[in-house]
Amino acid sequence: MSGLEVRGVSVGRGGLPICRNIDIVAPRGEVTVLLGPNGAGKTTLLEAISGILPASGGAIALDGVAVERLRRERRARLGLAHVEQGRAVFPGLTVEENLMAVTRSRAVIERALDLFPRLAARRRAKAGLLSGGEQQMLVIARALAGAPTMLLVDEMSLGLAPIVVRTAMPVIRRLADEGVGVLLVEQFAALALEIGDRAYVLNHGEIVYAGTCTGLRDEVDILRGAYLTSPSSNGPRAES
Numbered sequence: 134m135s136g137l138e139v140r141g142v143s144v145g146r147g148g149l150p151i152c153r154n155i156d157i158v159a160p161r162g163e164v165t166v167l168l169g170p171n172g173a174g175k176t177t178l179l180e181a182i183s184g185i186l187p188a189s190g191g192a193i194a195l196d197g198v199a200v201e202r203l204r205r206e207r208r209a210r211l212g213l214a215h216v217e218q219g220r221a222v223f224p225g226l227t228v229e230e231n232l233m234a235v236t237r238s239r240a241v242i243e244r245a246l247d248l249f250p251r252l253a254a255r256r257r258a259k260a261g262l263l264s265g266g267e268q269q270m271l272v273i274a275r276a277l278a279g280a281p282t283m284l285l286v287d288e289m290s291l292g293l294a295p296i297v298v299r300t301a302m303p304v305i306r307r308l309a310d311e312g313v314g315v316l317l318v319e320q321f322a323a324l325a326l327e328i329g330d331r332a333y334v335l336n337h338g339e340i341v342y343a344g345t346c347t348g349l350r351d352e353v354d355i356l357r358g359a360y361l362t363s364p365s366s367n368g369p370r371a372e373s
């Protein structure tokens with residue numbers, strides 16, 4: 134299969150099991166949405182997939198190649214990019230220079246900028262002067278400058294206004310339409326489900342829903358039970 138296949142993966146932190154026996158399929162050309170409440174283990178799972186953390190069991194394949202024993206850099210060279218939660222830009226460098234830190238290929242830089250017209254318009258601006266949304270776009274553009282075939286995105290909306298997230302979502306969709314596989318962890322469940330194809334819900338380290346995004350939109354109990362969002366809201370539930 135082209136894309137990512139996670140089979141029976143378990144991963145822990147500091148000797149404690151966090152995710153158990155996880156099965157996820159995220160094909161190329163699709164957006165796969167991974168939802169779940171705070172502390173469910175979403176970040177931990179992404180870190181096991183990209184090789185930041187070792188999986189304690191199971192298999193991870195990228196385009197049919199077993200990668201679970203490979204170091205992070207090897208997985209990246211095979212086309213796996215991970216936009217980590219809270220990853221920052223180089224504030225003193227311009228937009229273009231941030232991209233040139235990853236690649237010297239003009240064509241690849243232009244393609245990454247082509248996806249983000251707002252960044253293209255500000256290519257000579259210092260990254261530290263961009264808005265929060267623009268900086269997040271630059272983080273994603275930088276990951277794309279490595280020409281990945283599979284992109285893991287962890288909470289790109291963290292700290293962003295819903296309106297900004299709404300403008301970024303179509304870019305994620307377009308990437309998938311161009312053939313990249315995307316595994317998207319997102320707090321704005323409703324927005325993610327609008328652009329996604331398949332969906333998984335992780336709760337207490339286990340998958341409690343695997344199916345289509347359309348199907349999950351109807352599963353109000355699963356969405357509520359996972360403390361994701363009330364059916365009428367687009368954003369994360371406020372802490373009470």
Ligand SMILES: Nc1ncnc2c1ncn2[C@@H]1O[C@H](COP(=O)(O)OP(=O)(O)OP(=O)(O)O)[C@@H](O)[C@H]1O
Nearest residue numbers: 146147151169170171172173174175176177178218
């Ligand atoms: N660096 C760490 N060291 C030890 N435990 C951690 C660490 N990071 C997270 N954990 C714990 O691992 C569990 C899973 O956390 P993780 O960040 O993977 O969940 P998450 O679903 O991504 O949540 P969030 O939406 O809050 O980021 C939680 O109990 C958390 O407290």
